[in-house]
Amino acid sequence: MTDARGSQPDSQNAAMHAGGDSVEAMSDEELVRRARECPNDPAAFAELYRRHLPRVYRYLLTRLGDQQVAQDATAQTFLAALEGIASYRGSGTFRAWLLMIARNKAADVFRTRRATVLLETVADLPSSAPSPEQEVVMRLQLEEVLRALRSLSPERAEAVALRLFGEMSIAEISAAMEKPEAAVKMLVYRALRDLRQRLGYTIEAEP
Amino acid sequence: MSDETPRDEWLTSASRDPEEMRRADELELFLVAALTQVSAADSTRLSDTDATLLTSPHDARASDERLATMLVEVGKEIVPDADFVADLQAQIERRIRERGREGADGTDGTDGTGETGETGTDDVSTGGNGDRTGSQRGRATRLRANWRRYRPLWAALAALLLLTVLVALPPVQATLRRTLCLGSVCIVWGGSPHSTAGSQVSPTSTPLTSLLDLAGRTTLVQARAQAGFPVRLPLYPANLGPPDYVFSQNLDGAAVVLVWVDHAHPDRVRLSLSALSSGIYVYKFVTQPVEVTTVHGQQAFWTTGPYMVELQDGTYDTRRFVTGHALVWTEGTITYRLETTVSLDEAVRIAESLR
Numbered sequence: 001m002t003d004a005r006g007s008q009p010d011s012q013n014a015a016m017h018a019g020g021d022s023v024e025a026m027s028d029e030e031l032v033r034r035a036r037e038c039p040n041d042p043a044a045f046a047e048l049y050r051r052h053l054p055r056v057y058r059y060l061l062t063r064l065g066d067q068q069v070a071q072d073a074t075a076q077t078f079l080a081a082l083e084g085i086a087s088y089r090g091s092g093t094f095r096a097w098l099l100m101i102a103r104n105k106a107a108d109v110f111r112t113r114r115a116t117v118l119l120e121t122v123a124d125l126p127s128s129a130p131s132p133e134q135e136v137v138m139r140l141q142l143e144e145v146l147r148a149l150r151s152l153s154p155e156r157a158e159a160v161a162l163r164l165f166g167e168m169s170i171a172e173i174s175a176a177m178e179k180p181e182a183a184v185k186m187l188v189y190r191a192l193r194d195l196r197q198r199l200g201y202t203i204e205a206e207p
Numbered sequence: 208m209s210d211e212t213p214r215d216e217w218l219t220s221a222s223r224d225p226e227e228m229r230r231a232d233e234l235e236l237f238l239v240a241a242l243t244q245v246s247a248a249d250s251t252r253l254s255d256t257d258a259t260l261l262t263s264p265h266d267a268r269a270s271d272e273r274l275a276t277m278l279v280e281v282g283k284e285i286v287p288d289a290d291f292v293a294d295l296q297a298q299i300e301r302r303i304r305e306r307g308r309e310g311a312d313g314t315d316g317t318d319g320t321g322e323t324g325e326t327g328t329d330d331v332s333t334g335g336n337g338d339r340t341g342s343q344r345g346r347a348t349r350l351r352a353n354w355r356r357y358r359p360l361w362a363a364l365a366a367l368l369l370l371t372v373l374v375a376l377p378p379v380q381a382t383l384r385r386t387l388c389l390g391s392v393c394i395v396w397g398g399s400p401h402s403t404a405g406s407q408v409s410p411t412s413t414p415l416t417s418l419l420d421l422a423g424r425t426t427l428v429q430a431r432a433q434a435g436f437p438v439r440l441p442l443y444p445a446n447l448g449p450p451d452y453v454f455s456q457n458l459d460g461a462a463v464v465l466v467w468v469d470h471a472h473p474d475r476v477r478l479s480l481s482a483l484s485s486g487i488y489v490y491k492f493v494t495q496p497v498e499v500t501t502v503h504g505q506q507a508f509w510t511t512g513p514y515m516v517e518l519q520d521g522t523y524d525t526r527r528f529v530t531g532h533a534l535v536w537t538e539g540t541i542t543y544r545l546e547t548t549v550s551l552d553e554a555v556r557i558a559e560s561l562r
Contacts, residue, residue, distance in 0.1 A: 039303070039306060039307065040303065040304070040306070040307030041303075042299070042300050042303040042304070045299065045303065046296070046299070046300070049295075049296065049299060053287060053292065053295075054285075054286055054287070057285065057286070057287040058282055058285040058286075061285055062282070062285070067288075071287065071288070071291050074287065074291075074295070075291075075295050075298065078295060078299060079298070079299065079302065082299060082302060082303070142281055142284065142285065145278060145281050145282075160278075163238065164238070164242075164275070164278050164279055164282055165282045165285070167242055170235060182228065182231075185228075185231040185232060185234070185235050186227065186228065186231045188231070188234065188235065188238070189227070189230060189231035189234045189235075189271075190231075192234060192271050192274060192275055192278075193271065195274060195278070196270060196271065196274050
């Protein structure tokens with residue numbers, strides 16, 4: 001696999017950038033404006049996609065716990081954002097707007113998904129040709145994290161996923177979850193505490 | 208989701224614990240620093256040194272911060288599959304071009320400025336559902352491809368989950384785990400950072416019963432006929448003789464396990480020698496430091512028990528609790544693992560006596 005995290009454009013990326021002279025230097029808000037003003041030019045939205053894909057995918061994987069489901073939700077998120085970018089008024093950051101779409105897509109999945117998820121399918125790996133030992137460790141850590149996240153209360157899991165994996169600010173999460181910032185901080189704190197206890201319990205309970 | 212976690216009703220009450228609020232604020236300050244540092248480095252992972260610097264060792268919040276650091280680090284390792292990235296990118300590009308054509312035909316319903324007529328706040332609830340058919344079609348292909356690509360590792364995942372069950376590994380030390388691979392053997396070390404290579408662990412010979420659980424018991428003659436590679440025996444110690452038990456397994460490759468019983472303690476194993484052809488993955492879960500040594504001048508690993516051994520090929524696995532030491536080395540495409548209670552020097556001598 002090649003690294004999907006970086007900004008290295010491949011041939012398709014280059015095609016999407018063909019219409020843009022300096023999109024990489026533009027802010028998110030400038031890119032949104034350009035995407036709205038030039039709806040036939042893929043360059044601006046392509047840059048937004050490149051910038052935010054890892055964060056959106058990371059959030060969705062940690063919330064949904066399944067690689068394929070997370071990929072589907074990620075695709076739906078970006079396609080929804082593309083279709084609805086005209087409705088983005090800039091009242092918050094584009095990142096927060098995008099993650100709220102992702103959050104809604106995750107909620108759709110929660111409403112319809114079956115009760116159990118195959119643990120074996122949850123792990124996704126960085127694609128920069130990791131060594132076998134790196135893969136082993138990363139899979140172990142990721143699986144532990146995803147499993148522990150699933151044991152949290154929905155609100156705590158949501159708060160910690162948005163904060164740590166979606167990298168939203170407390171203020172952004174506060175707006176998204178419609179809770180005071182202090183409450184969001186506490187949700188994150190308690191989620192971390194729960195995660196530590198969950199992992200610790202697993203270990204301490206063993207012979 | 209679990210219902211065990213109490214609901215956060217306090218959030219709307221006046222009964223907030225000031226101490227808990229203070230710790231929540233401190234954690235947020237830490238997260239700001241940790242996320243900023245990682246974002247600045249983008250794909251660069253936090254090193255253990257960085258994590259240590261970010262973690263105050265002087266108070267109770269250190270473990271929370273350590274866990275947060277580990278979570279941030281793990282999060283940064285989550286990246287979408289490159290094929291998926293390319294597929295979605297192409298899909299977006301196609302959608303934009305289709306929209307452009309629709310716009311040129313005057314069928315997009317917009318006013319030409321991209322406005323959809325929606326008003327009010329940012330709409331995050333609507334939008335296209337994507338190319339579901341194509342997505343679902345590609346999903347099956349990706350599942351198959353991913354399964355083939357990662358079959359040994361997915362199998363390893365089950366074993367690694369077992370690691371958390373069998374090895375006492377505090378979660379705050381999760382980032383300190385190290386894995387070494389040599390031939391068909393990967394050693395996952397989950398030891399304390401304060402352990403040293405010089406730590407001495409008194410070996411105990413492995414109970415014979417743990418080996419007799421192995422499938423594929425056979426004779427040496429049959430094992431040699433089935434293995435597909437020369438099954439060699441150690442000439443040292445001179446009194447060793449032929450193995451008391453022989454196991455032959457054919458998984459993704461051949462595995463032959465030779466067992467010599469401690470005749471002074473017939474229920475204990477004196478020596479066991481595993482020969483693994485490529486394709487077999489053995490994971491050793493150890494808590495003591497792994498010592499690097501040589502066999503015939505080639506790199507070898509020396510691990511001290513007790514530890515778990517997992518032998519698997521993706522569809523079959525067996526686990527054993529090993530209380531002795533083990534020497535792992537490779538010769539050509541064959542990986543050898545010698546379990547014993549003797550010293551490292553003696554083990555190397557045995558390894559180098561294979562004929």
